[in-house]
Amino acid sequence: MSDAARAKILGQIRHAVGKVDGDAARRTAVEARIAAHCRGSVPARASVAGGEAMVAFVARLKAASISVAEAAHLSDVPRLTADYLRAHNLPARLRMGADPDLAGLDWASAAPLEILSGRAEAGDEVSLAKAFAGVAETGTLVLTSGPNNPTTLNFLPETEIVVVRAGDVVGGYEDAWDRLRAAYPGGLPRTVNWVSGPSRTADIEQTIVMGAHGPRRLHVIVSG
């Protein structure tokens, strides 16, 4: 059914656009357009970098109901994590993947934090993940799936903490795509998640409620 349907649909499209199959010039033009992946208009707010991008990124995170802590060094992350959990009366137990930046930290220094590794499970209340990048344009976290980065961390627990390295904060979406292409020359990771706030819904009388299905609270640690 599917092969016949495919031939019929594509044939109908070719007929409608007045083209025949095997038009090499048209095919070359389409392939060239894809390969060039030219940028469109990038808004001024996205054309920022460095310190300017960081200031805009943090401001937009806060505007999107994301709390933010700043760590001078990556080694401060366990302490800041423990502080956040204590301040919000959350259990001192968290789930994280195997990202080398996070797994390599001295978690015992922030005892008594209990660290569970692997994908998120139904009972997990808090997760910790590392973002591939942060986008200043809209205060968006870019997270990628992979052996070290379970996607479930971003959706199952009620609270998620995300670490973003300062050097990974870029201006616009296009900057994040360029970095992804460089890091994954074989094609995109299975899942790329753009996360721009805690889970929310406005489906009942357009009243915004946090924590519809995903995390109710999102906390970002920006680390040097």
Place this chain on the structure above:
Amino acid sequence: MTADGRSFDTRVEGALADPQLQQALGNVRRRFVASRAAAKAALPEWGALSDEAKAIKDHVLGHLDLYLEAWERKATAAGAKVHWAGTASEARDTVLGICRQVGAKTVTKGKSMVAEEIHLNQHLEANGITPIETDLGEYIIQLRGEMPSHIIAPAVHLTKAQVEADFRKAHTNLPADRSMVEPSEMVAEARGILREKFLAADVGITGANFLIAETGTSVIVTNEGNGDLTQVLPRVHVVVTSIDKVIPTLEDVSVILRLLARSATGQEISTYTTFSTGPRRPGDPDGPEAYHVVVVDNGRSELLGTPLQPVLRCIRCGACMNHCPVYQAVGGHAYGAVYAGPIGAVLTPALDGVMAAKDLPNATPFCGRCEEVCPMQIPLPGMMRHFREQQVAMAKAPAAQRVGLAVWAWLAGRPGVYRLVTRAGMRVMEMMAGRSGRLRRLPLAGAWTRHRDLPAPEGRTFHDLWAERQRARAKP
């Protein structure tokens, strides 16, 4: 896309007389419109982005076969199983086949208008598989057995009191005396119930806002995260989408994403934008083992190369319905179709045929707001006019309208007679109105005067005024 058997007029009258609906629609008028205006004002590049987004889609539609093939090659290389479905029935059977192959009993669903369009839930249920909608709005209307009344806010026609009643009726295992006053309490209840469903589902079905040819990717946009739990937890992820969703590159999709959420809810970006490429990879700790994409045509390819082609630029933001005075007055269900509002008034006859939805292209004051707010610059009023012309040409427009137009056309072709008749008509109406200057009743216009008086024309006709003005100008 079936109607409920009632006539359009009956549905409209019901909607206007429904106090709960009118209360709920107040939220559309107040919030969506103001939020979008603020988001647009905060992005000075809006006009340029909208022009580019339109150009991207126009380019793709001119080479749709090649972009679909390019997307398919990349998706297949990443491990996706691509299925093609020419009709709604083929699409339903394809999804059912995938579910049966893995012995699925329950499937969770993210919001998908294409799944609504092909009536997927009914088909799965009829074949012993339980579909569970997980978008809160979709979940509520599934409990009620309704169609969505809005593209992005399917339960926008309901008040919280109605949702409370539905939840109390459906969730009988919870204490009857529980508090349900605030929306947050209802959201928490739905979260608890749906969390179990997410974890138990065998298959997760989502739609796709976009397919990206460059990378073989499907994209979903949500605020709740339900689409993500739907696709990451079960063993099998099925994407149900349509041929018009393909976009060349990641840069192109970035342009369009800058317009989508701002147009829809006034957010700068939706909370979750998720790019999926193939199934779980070796070493991945989670994700679906199989990833299927069902690409549905269902009448779209027939619109290419016709005056209706621009409707395929639609990105389903819902701005046209939020800003439509007709939608604001009667809500989505009055349209009696899966797609409501101005876009529905064009898409429904475009996909189902002009006679399947003959009232919808007439449900417009032609104020042009839909076209004005459309980020993809779709000429919606022009398309509604196209269907009206077809109806008149096919002699399917109402008799009064056809006779009226014929009389007017005859008069308009004879300027002398036209002037005579309009002058006489004005006199008669002035006399009928008397001193009040208002007409309480007017033959042939009873539908108008039943609800309000018609101000009688005063002074002279337009032709007379125009002629006088020309004479005045001609004087040196």
